[in-house]
Amino acid sequence: MRNDDSDIKIFGAQEQKPDYSDDFAIVEELTRQRTNGNTAKAKQLGAFLANEILGRRCEATVDFPGAPQGIDCTGEIMLQMQVLMVFSAEFCLERYLPVSVLCATAVNKFYDELYRNAPDFHETVSSGTAFTFYYLDIRQTGDIAAHVGKSFAMLCGDEDDEKLGLLGKELFLRYNNMVKGVIDGYDFVK
Secondary structure, three states, X not given: OOOOOOOOOOOOXXXXXXXXXXXXXXXXXXXXHHHOOHHHHHHHHHHHHHHHHHHHOOOOOOOOOXXXXXXXXXXXXXXXXXXXXXXXXXXXXXXXXXXXXXXXXXXXXXXHHHHHHOHXXXXXXXXXXXXXXXXXXXXXXXXXXXXXXXXXXXXXXXXXXXXXXXXXXXXXXXXXXXXXXXXXXXXXOO
């Protein structure tokens, strides 16, 4: 037997009115960031990072300090490296930009550039599950980069492959350092 609850009303909970003072504060912050030049810098930063990643899409080598040797970086491994770089870029934008509106501006421009210049890659990144694993990893305690590396190996098809885990870890660390340096170079007004 099915009960119909459509006539039940819950009393006591009043509808909250929107707090327009927060909207005003957001508009003020947007205006401040636009007038001090930070908005333009955030857009340039987002475009630069997207084009940096797209420029690396042709590289099928792992040649940086700390990277394991003997990995064939073609096919799925190369794609997962690029996806990890996208995640790292977004992670750093969220972590190191001084104000959330600048982060949103940079991230939007970043994804706009990926979509404009590589729509298939943008679709792969947008529809994939990799970010879910990486977001879980950065919320863990301990060696976050090692957790990311383990997820990277799993996404490449072999979570027990220590070389792939090390590659993911080192790529995450290296790319985060590079992105942080780029962000610092834009000299955002605080």
